[in-house]
Amino acid sequence: MAKSALLKSSLAKKYWMALTGLFLCLFLAGHLAGNLQLIFSDASAFNKYALFMTSNPAVKILSYLTYFSILFHAFDGFLLTYQNIKARPIGYAKNNPSKNSSFSSRNMAVLGTLILVFIVTHMVNFWAKMHFDKNMPLQTITVEQMGQKMDYYVTTDNGKFYPADASQLEQMGLEIRNRTEFYNKQANVKMAEGYKDLHKITVAFFKNSKFGLIATLAYVLAMFVLAFHLWHGFQSAFQSMGLNHPRYTPFIKGFGKAFAVLVPLLFAIIPVYIHFFLK
Amino acid sequence: MSAAKNINITLKIWRQKNAKAKGQIETYKLNNVSTASSFLEMLDQLNEQLINEKKEPVAFDHDCREGICGMCSLYINGRAHGPDTGTTTCQLHMRKFNDGDTIYIEPWRSKAFPVVKDLVVDRSAFDRIQQAGGFVSVNTSGRTIDANAIPVPKHDADRAFEAAACIGCGACVATCKNGSAMLFVGAKVSQYALLPQGKVEATQRVLNMVRQMDEEGFGNCTNTGACEVECPKGISLENIARMNREYLKASLK
Structure with missing residues (x-):
């Protein structure tokens, strides 16, 4: 009885909605901290961070938890919405819901669906490129030597130079395997790892002469949608988990609203900065 | 509070013969409604008019008419128990409405509350x-x-x-x-x-x-x-x- 109650009942669906939602709020905060490096840090640091985020085992566990949360949150949301629509087969000829509830609270399903669409396009544009794109460039730096400009790969092997020119690399007896790994061909030993240049991809995406402006505007719009979703969602999760207390609830609501405004705002500033201000 | 006056209103009411019938909104004109009357008294007045016209009166739930029994329902102009907060429909008065107003009156809408007749639902x-x-x-x-x-x-x-x-x-x-x-x-x-x-x-x-x-x-x-x-x-x-x-x-x- 109790076990099935924790999976199937209306309240159980609310618990899972709340838990996955709050976890995704944590994810948003972490993701934002990472993204802000695009403004406050340089390409090297950002790409190092990107490598860490795609290789560290602890992060990997968290990322799978995030994928699961997004999928479950969406699936649970669709299921709840379907049941809720079914609960009122005939609607009202005249309804006045703005008198008793907020826009956000009434449109969580629509806002959530838009966010899901955004997440999918966002993952195609960045996540999929980072993980699967065979043409993902490795980060290089340009060094001037005796009046000649030369490009070198930036690698985990600090201090050693790996020329970006393929023939020079070959001369040194090196080759790139698995897209990022530098191997000594003869000894068959991995010498270092290059950094996928996610920074370059990101900047190019938002600075693209054809679609950069559209991408930037779409991103900002998506953050508006996210803000509305969080405006209701954050405090709602606590209510669903049974946390409603005259002493703590005002703080939770206040924090939730600040979170709903600040996090999407900071996310949105990044592409705007890249498109309009980054040289 | 201003003195009571009489107003003329248009009512758009959900009419449904029985649980199985398909209902629809019907429009009624009701004149000389005292603003001192309660909302349910206004419906009584409408029913009197309908009976005089040899028409079926509107079925609606009510009992104590003092806000404690929970019988009266009605979704009035898009809000449960009408425009006031903290009151039941029987505590709503016609002074909340103006001359010439159109008032929508619908039953509670829920799969779990099937309509029995007109505005009466099975709770x-x-x-x-x-x-x-x-x-x-x-x-x-x-x-x-x-x-x-x-x-x-x-x-x-x-x-x-x-x-x-x-x-x-x-x-x-x-x-x-x-x-x-x-x-x-x-x-x-x-x-x-x-x-x-x-x-x-x-x-x-x-x-x-x-x-x-x-x-x-x-x-x-x-x-x-x-x-x-x-x-x-x-x-x-x-x-x-x-x-x-x-x-x-x-x-x-």
């Missing part, structure tokens, strides 16, 4: 939820003790009393965009969970009442808070949170 789903656990089992063989013999903290007694103020009118379901009954069930669960007499059966009560609520086909709460605003008795959302807590606790046992 026995609430009774079945109540029967699933909304009680305290007491041995009534003659050796019952005085309820006041058990000390109850004032704070808890007040919260329980506030929850017990629920009259089961169904406005929460009607106004909820999801047709959810969680304010009602939350109030009924809380009313007992807060008192020592109710704690004994708390685990089974919340599991059974929520199960029955789900079986009746009510929707799921999304915390819009509309129910709390429209509830004529001001039942707080804290009761839904308490039910959520009680249920979580009971499920993990």
Whole structure:
């Protein structure tokens, strides 16, 4: 009885909605901290961070938890919405819901669906490129030597130079395997790892002469949608988990609203900065 | 308060012959309605007019007409129990309306509250939820003790009393965009969970009442808070949170 109650009942669906939602709020905060490096840090640091985020085992566990949360949150949301629509087969000829509830609270399903669409396009544009794109460039730096400009790969092997020119690399007896790994061909030993240049991809995406402006505007719009979703969602999760207390609830609501405004705002500033201000 | 005057109004009322019939909105003109009359008296006046015209009067629920029985319902101009907050339909007066107004009157809309006729809906789903656990089992063989013999903290007694103020009118379901009954069930669960007499059966009560609520086909709460605003008795959302807590606790046992 109790076990099935924790999976199937209306309240159980609310618990899972709340838990996955709050976890995704944590994810948003972490993701934002990472993204802000695009403004406050340089390409090297950002790409190092990107490598860490795609290789560290602890992060990997968290990322799978995030994928699961997004999928479950969406699936649970669709299921709840379907049941809720079914609960009122005939609607009202005249309804006045703005008198008793907020826009956000009434449109969580629509806002959530838009966010899901955004997440999918966002993952195609960045996540999929980072993980699967065979043409993902490795980060290089340009060094001037005796009046000649030369490009070198930036690698985990600090201090050693790996020329970006393929023939020079070959001369040194090196080759790139698995897209990022530098191997000594003869000894068959991995010498270092290059950094996928996610920074370059990101900047190019938002600075693209054809679609950069559209991408930037779409991103900002998506953050508006996210803000509305969080405006209701954050405090709602606590209510669903049974946390409603005259002493703590005002703080939770206040924090939730600040979170709903600040996090999407900071996310949105990044592409705007890249498109309009980054040289 | 200004003196009563007579107004002319247009009514758009849901008419439905019986549970199986397909209903529709019908329009009626009603003249010389005193602003001092109550909303239900206005409907009585309409029915008198309809009877004189040899037409079927509008069926609507009412009983005490003083806001405590929970019988009157009506979705008036898009809001449960009309434009006022903290009142039932029977406590609504025509002074809230103006000459020439068009007033929509519809029944509660919920799969779990099927229309019986016109504006009358069957709310026995609430009774079945109540029967699933909304009680305290007491041995009534003659050796019952005085309820006041058990000390109850004032704070808890007040919260329980506030929850017990629920009259089961169904406005929460009607106004909820999801047709959810969680304010009602939350109030009924809380009313007992807060008192020592109710704690004994708390685990089974919340599991059974929520199960029955789900079986009746009510929707799921999304915390819009509309129910709390429209509830004529001001039942707080804290009761839904308490039910959520009680249920979580009971499920993990």
